Amino acid sequence: xxxxxxxxxxxxxxxxxxxxxxxxxxxxxxxxxxxxxxxxxxxxxxxxxxxxxxxxxxxxxxxxxxxxxxxxxxxxxxxxxxxxxxxxxxxxxxxxxxxxxxxxxxxxxxxxxxxxxxxxxxxx
Numbered sequence: 001x002x003x004x005x006x007x008x009x010x011x012x013x014x015x016x017x018x019x020x021x022x023x024x025x026x027x028x029x030x031x032x033x034x035x036x037x038x039x040x041x042x043x044x045x046x047x048x049x050x051x052x053x054x055x056x057x058x059x060x061x062x063x064x065x066x067x068x069x070x071x072x073x074x075x076x077x078x079x080x081x082x083x084x085x086x087x088x089x090x091x092x093x094x095x096x097x098x099x100x101x102x103x104x105x106x107x108x109x110x111x112x113x114x115x116x117x118x119x120x121x122x123x124x
Contacts, residue, residue: 001025001097002113003023005115008120009120010121010123011123017120019093021095021097023077029108030099031053031073031098032099033053034095037093038089038092038120039117046060048080051069055071066083068083085120086122089120094114096114098111
């Protein structure tokens with residue numbers, strides 16, 4: 001499984017951005033939970049939002065009411081709509097996905113894959 005994230009950029013405080021992350025690969029059977037994390041300079045990576053395959057969502061307190069995670073299961077893509085952005089939202093945003101795939105030994109394997117990160121910069 002490979003994840004390709006896009007949509008980062010520079011935006012003014014109060015603005016909006018939409019991040020996308022598409023999963024691809026020939027061996028995976030299903031994509032289960034999908035996530036957005038972020039990491040600001042000098043800080044640890046933090047979980048921003050989670051969405052299950054059924055569409056249930058969870059958010060970090062710092063983004064509740066401003067960010068919305070969604071997914072298109074047909075496209076194996078997860079989105080993060082970010083509104084009312086603040087300078088403290090500046091970070092590299094990483095998507096991740098839990099997957100089930102066929103292993104070379106003929107069994108089923110589970111794992112978590114990460115995207116490459118996309119930079120979001122919010123100016124004051």
